[in-house]
Amino acid sequence: MIRQFSQILLISLEKHIFINNLKYSTSALPRFSSEKYSIKRKNFGSLHDADLNYFRSLLSADRVITEESDVLPFNIDWIKNCRGQSKVVLKPKTTEEVSQILSYCNSKKLAVCPQGGNTGLVGGSVPVFDEIILHLGLMNKIISLDEISGALVCEAGCILENLDNHVREHNLIMPLDLGAKGSCHIGGNISTNAGGLRLLRYGNLHGSVLGIEAVKADGTIIDCLRTLKKDNTGYHLKHLFIGSEGTLGVVTKVAVHCPALPKAVTLGFFGVNCFENVLELYKSAKSSLGEILSAFEMADNGAISSTVENLKLSNPLGDFPFYVLIESSGSDEGHDNEKLNRFLTKEMETGHIIDGTVTSEPAKMRNIWNIRESIAGAGLVDGYVFKYDVSIPLQNYYDIVLLLRKRLGNKATRVYGYGHVGDGNIHINVTTPEYTKEVYEMLEPYIFEEVAKVRGSISAEHGVGFRKPQFIHYSKDETALHLMHGLKHFMDPNGILNPYKVLPD
């Protein structure tokens, strides 16, 4: 009976995901981004009934969403930080439809906010004012998979986890994996150059993406959808769309290189008593595990405690100042285990590892990864989370957390750090009962100044989005910014694509 009910009650996927994401929510709607951050609307056209009629004639009425309560989830980012005021969500099913929508919007100077799974952390995927939301969730077809080369071709709205499940059937694996995999779209991953948990092993998307089809602001379809590993014919245009966060074009189709599914995977979770030992362990893992090392993650005590206390997850180990997660992936279990055993025995003896657990059982590995991946959402239970994602040279990697703890004192509920040690990328979360300007001003631009001092990046993998354009100069010099502005003007002269994002005024 219950099952029959749910068949009828199945609501649209994107709503479902939004509800899932909001399970952490505790309070009312966030303030409008434009008010919260004092932004002025740029001189774009305004949406009229005639525009809606055009979209309805183009897409069919059910793919033009205008009901306020239905549009609301598309206006808010999942960490409840940003809220736009869009009046309409468009759901194209084909590249041609995207092209026609953009061509129309460009002619009317209507601003557009492309949106994938809306799992971004810098407000890049939600509008700021009344930008038209271009949601790519219905462009979710897998076009082809070459089992020999590993080239997967699919539409931009495919959900990462679905793709991973699909390619696994053919003994392949997606080259990226991240906590949001159940909701995020491959098009969004590529537009934001998402990093994630497999970057250490498979490199970033500039290497894994073989081809892209994208639509320019004027509706021109740029076809760079090749599946070749080598293609030095002129400018490498696909890279323009990787990490430009929808400001240069809307990614509609992608070709991704999928590596072979590792036959043997082992995961270890270790307790470490100081950050110096985390680094020693990393050095040792690189040399002892070599080509089978596939992830090296760390989380401090505060990060793990947040999942234990806020999400009731169980920590397999006791209380330690730092936790390290090491994954090995290889093709021969015997060979891998031999290496791992030697490494672990040595590191227990040196004391770099105080305690730990190791498993090759899929269910247990999933539980351990779940602890690591849940950190991103766990802080929201405290009320509000200020999130930072920075790259810092490893010798200074953890200093910033200590500086912030001292600076904020009892003004923060928690200050914790976790991240991809192997990529020099740390996530810093500061949780408070609610958003306050006081804490905000203590954090920004302080944190970016500190990062700039050690020549780090103020955004390692989350992007610039809406939240960081005014700070981009900490990581990009004037000449680079000048070139970025030039490119933007050339690609999108009216500036309709994802305005108020990435580029400073």
Add this chain to the structure above:
Amino acid sequence: MSRVLVGVKRVIDYAVKIRVKPDKSGVVTDGVKHSMNPFDEIAVEEAVRMKEKKLAKEVIAVSCGPAQAQETLRTALAMGADRAIHVEVAGAEYETLQPIHVAKILAKISQDEKADLVIVGKQAIDDDSNQTAQMTAALLDWPQGTFASKVEKSDAGLTVTREIDGGLEVIKTKVPAVLSADLRLNEPRYATLPNIMKAKKKPMKKVSAKDLGVDLAPRIKVISVEDPPVRQAGSVVPDVDTLVAKLKEGGHV
């Protein structure tokens, strides 16, 4: 109470997608990740906790199966069992190994080892039989406390809280006895690194069913194994009225 015997079964890991063999004779196990039956993990955990509370002196893990069953036994040893007995059952015999056989094996070893308590998972997640504990108790003519969600020492033996339909039942039992572990009995620990290392040196004895005098001739024949029916796609309805109409149409309200 000095000795606790725990039965552990190697099953396909619950995070792995199960595939039925094309000839419908069973499920694909080759190259598929296996791990200890989760209910047996709970049984091991309970036995180890009894030892930690000094209610038991020794924990023996037993597994029936092919050579790989030793990996499952090593996990039990890493969790805190003291020694292991591997009853080797391989090939065609393993394919038709059933609860009655395992119960006979466990009963015989319990007598040989002079066990005071046998704990097994309430069922294995592969065949869902839920028979081994009951049969073992019957064969030994010992009392049984199945679906245990709490086990406490009492004067004459054990007080066992059982998860039954509609609530909980508390029983007292003398030892020796047979218990089966339900989900809420405890949360099994992860084997820690030092214990994983130590487990490699703990004793593991290999015996055959023949040594134990147990006949493994199958009593049940599997006729066909099939996938469950595929769930039909849902549909989106435009408004509440249509939803109510559809529910009425289907006879749900």
